[in-house]
Amino acid sequence: MKAWLFTGAHEPLVRIERETPAPGEGEVLLTVRGSGLCHSDVGRMDGTLTPYMPKKPPIVLGHEIAGVVETAGPGVTRFAPGDRVVASGTIAYCPGRDADGGYASHVLLPAACLLPLPDTVSFAQGAAATDAGQTSHSALVNAGGLEAGMKVGIIGLGGLGMTAARIAALLGAEVHAAEPRREAWDTASALGVRGVVADADGLAPLAPDLIVDFAGFGTTTAAAIRAVRPFGRVVQVGLGVARAEIDMQVLIGRNVTLRGSGGGTPADTAAVFAMMARGDLEIAASTIGFEDIPEGLDRLARGGVIGRIVAEMT
Structure with a gap:
């Protein structure tokens, strides 16, 4: 598998290749199809948020993940190979913060943090929904x-x-x-x-x-x-x-x-998917390729980006 590794504050991401992991009990291996870029990762790279990371570098960042189940580990019954899913993180567990995340071709995730991605919602929109959608809905409805x-x-x-x-x-x-x-x-x-x-x-x-x-x-x-x-x-x-x-x-x-208010719950993501499925909500997003992730984060750091940036994996 290929990935962009974060090694520490003020350091550029490092392009790596390593063995693709196998899922353990209750885990699922995803082939990543969409990975959203978030300003919180800019904060980790510039040192603002690095001290608050539960898992210290090195770590693969990226917490807005949509993809296809490649392999389901023992005990996983809700998902099977080929299923379209997203990772809907919570305050308790968030990929790219508590474990390796989605700036990679593959990612290992607990099945408990996955939600089905509706067929009418693209991988790019699904990835954006897990943060831009989930966090926004929770801030308005739960906290507000x-x-x-x-x-x-x-x-x-x-x-x-x-x-x-x-x-x-x-x-x-x-x-x-x-x-x-x-x-x-x-x-x-x-x-x-x-x-x-x-x-x-x-x-x-x-x-x-x-x-x-x-x-x-x-x-x-x-x-x-x-x-x-x-x-x-x-x-x-x-x-x-x-x-x-x-x-x-x-x-x-x-x-x-x-x-x-930080993040939200899978229920918030599900509510956002319902709006998307009805055609009422489309998250403003531009797409880039996997190799362009570092440059995309630089654009976020410089400011001026309207909407989200999502890396599409092929």
């Missing part, structure tokens, strides 16, 4: 308590933020967004966003019931706390910086709830 008719603010229209904006609109919310890159505004409008402002403080006149911050630069979190209505809720997903300051007086004085 979104209900139809609520006014929702989205900070950051990257891969997750753009997906969250569409999901919120599909769930009946009035959606507004803050994004400095004006090239993303038209796409957001087409997905159901009522209006976009360049700065998070521009959401304040709207007094949203809920704001989800997908940027996470500290300044954006502080602006969300100022902008949300009194007794409203701010959900923090983005991790642009590891540490930030917020105004405690504003947080307490306005009775704002601030909650962190």
Whole structure:
């Protein structure tokens, strides 16, 4: 098998070939067909998130995985060779963080973290759904308590933020967004966003019931706390910086709830697949080849990517 190995912060990925593993009890070997690139892997490579990795380098990164079951290990009854599946990680277990992930031709995974991929959903869309979809849905519904008719603010229209904006609109919310890159505004409008402002403080006149911050630069979190209505809720997903300051007086004085949200559950991924299967949701994504994964991560690090990048394996 071939893979891109992460050896440590500030080091480039290393192209390797090694023996393809065999699945053990409760495990499945996947042939990877789609592997999404996530900014969290940029954070691991630049040292921001490296100290928080349960499995230290060397490790194969990549936690947005879609593929085909090649071999099912002993005790696996839900999946068989040829099945189209995705890996839907959780807080407890996530490939590319707790074990080798999807920047590879093959990956070994616990069968418990797999979900069937609907025939109408492509491998690229399936891979993107496991993070951009799952994380966005969980932030809105589980952490944010979104209900139809609520006014929702989205900070950051990257891969997750753009997906969250569409999901919120599909769930009946009035959606507004803050994004400095004006090239993303038209796409957001087409997905159901009522209006976009360049700065998070521009959401304040709207007094949203809920704001989800997908940027996470500290300044954006502080602006969300100022902008949300009194007794409203701010959900923090983005991790642009590891540490930030917020105004405690504003947080307490306005009775704002601030909650962190990372990842989600297979139920969130399943809900996203249902939207996709109905034709209501398509995650904005561009595709690259396996050999282009390092360059794709460089593009994420530089900024300016609209939507997700998914490496398609052949």
